[in-house]
Amino acid sequence: MSERSVAGTPFNGGGRPSRSFGRGRVCKEPGCETRLSMYNSGKYCSQHEPLTVPRTRGKKIA
Numbered sequence: 001m002s003e004r005s006v007a008g009t010p011f012n013g014g015g016r017p018s019r020s021f022g023r024g025r026v027c028k029e030p031g032c033e034t035r036l037s038m039y040n041s042g043k044y045c046s047q048h049e050p051l052t053v054p055r056t057r058g059k060k061i062a
């Protein structure tokens with residue numbers, strides 16, 4: 001049974017690497033040497049990144 005139906009997943013077989021934002025980058029916050037994820041499009045680590053998107057805390061958007 002070799003049924004591999006990957007619908008809507010352009011991975012595997014493409015040969016192209018996933019889009020990344022560079023490796024070995026660190027947080028731009030002075031003194032912070034936290035490495036950023038390859039997939040982190042920001043310049044700061046999760047602790048120092050500016051809060052742009054307010055999280056819905058306690059608010060239920062029904």
Ligand SMILES: [Zn+2]
Binds near residue numbers: 034047
């Ligand atoms: Zn940082």
